[in-house]
Amino acid sequence: MQEEAQESISRVYAWLGVESLSVDVRRSIRARLIINLPRFFAGSFLIITLTLFFLDTLNPLEVGAVWSVYFTTLALLDYVSGTLGDAIGYKRVLMGAYLSKIIATPFLLFGDSFVWYFFFMILLAVGDSQESGALEAWFDNYYRPRAETEDPDRKVYTQFVARASPLYNISTICGFIAGGFIATEISRQTVFAVYAVLLVLVLILIRQVLWETVEKTDQDFGDYLQRVRESLSIFINSRTIFFYFLGIAAIWAANESVWHTFISIRVYIEYTGSDAGAGIIRSAVFASALLWQLLVIKFIHRFKRPHLWVFLSSVVSNAMFFAMILVYYQVVPPTGVDILPAVGIILLYQIPAAWESLQGTLQQRINLDLIPDEHRNSLYSLLPTLARLFGIPFVVITGFVTDFGGFVGSFYWLIAVSFIGSILLGIGLLLGADSTDQHSKSTIPHENE
16 A cells, blocks of 8 residues: 555656655655645635625625725735744744634634624634745745755756646636535535635644744744844845836736726626626636646746746736737627627637746746745735735726726726736846846845945
C-alpha cells in the first residue's frame, strides 16, 4: 500500500514537472496542493447557496448591509492580517483564519434573523482576511531560496504553477456542482452543515501538513507596528511595486465592482431570458477556462519575457474584451429567446479566458522574485485591500455614469478604468518587474531615494 502511494505521488510530481527539485521543495509543492484543493472546493461549495439564501431570506436593504459589512471588514483587515503572517508565521495565521470561519458557522446554521447573519459575515470576513495570500506567501518564501540551484530561471516554478491551475479549477467547478445539487435535492441548511465540516477538514490539514517557516519570537505590539510601516514603505517607495500594485488593484476593482455588479449579470439575463440561462453561461465560462489552462501548460515555456506578456494579457483580457462585448451588445441586441446570441457571448469570453490563464501563471512567477520574503504576506494582502478601497468610489461613479449615460455609458467607464489599470501595471513592469532580471534580489531597492 505504501509503495502504491509513493508511486502515485511520483506520477503527480512527474506530471507537474518537478522531479529535478529537492525532496524538501517537492514536499512543499505537495503540501500546497493538499491544502489548496479542499480550500477552493469549500469556497465554491458555499458561495452560490449563500447568495441565494440571503436574497430569499432578507430584504434588499439587509442583503446590501451584510455584504457591505463583509467587504468593509476585509478592506480593514486584509493588510494588517497579512503583516501578522509575516511576523508570526503563515501556518498560525491560516489556522486562525479557519478557526474564525468555524466560529462563524453557527450564526449561519442556527440563525434566524438579519443580526445573526450580520455577525456571520463579519466573522467570515475576519477569516478570509487572515487567509488572503497566506498559503501563497508561505510557499513562495519556502521555495525561492531552496530552488536557486535547480530552478534559477523559474522555469520549473512557472510550469508547475500552470499545471496546478486546472486542478484548482476542477475543484472549484466540483464545488459549484456539489453545492447546487445538495441545496436543490436536500436543503440549503445541509449545504451550510457540510461547509462547516469542510472547514474543520481544512483546519486539520493545515495543522498536519504545513510547517512553520517563521520562528516564534517575543515581538511586542511596537515591533508589529514597525513591520506594518516597513511593508507600507516598500509599497510607497518602490516605483515598481507601487505602479504594479495600483494597476492590478484598479483592474481587479473594475471587474468586481463594475463588471460583476452592474453589467455582467444583466448581460447574461438579457441574452438568455432566465436566471438558469445566466448560470449556464457562467458554468460554460469556467469550463472553457479549464481548457485554456491545459493549453497554457503546453506552451508556457515559450514565453521568455513575462513582464511584457502580463501587460499584453491585461489589456486584451480587460479593456479590449469589454470593448468587444460593448460592440457585440449593440450589433447583436439580446432577444432572450434565441440561443445563438447567447452562444456568441460565450465565444467572446474565450478571449479573456485564454489570456487570463497565461497572465495568472506569469504573474505568479513575477511576484515570486519581486516581493521581499520578509514582507511577502503583507504585500500579497495589500492587493485586495487596494482593490476594495478602489471599489468604493468605482461603485458610486458607475451609478452616476449609468444614471446619466445609460447602460452603455457604464461600459465606457469600465473600459476606461481597465485601460488605465493596464497602463499603470505596464509602467510598474517596465520599471523592473521582469523576474528574469530580479530573481537574485531578496529585497527591492527604493528607486526614488
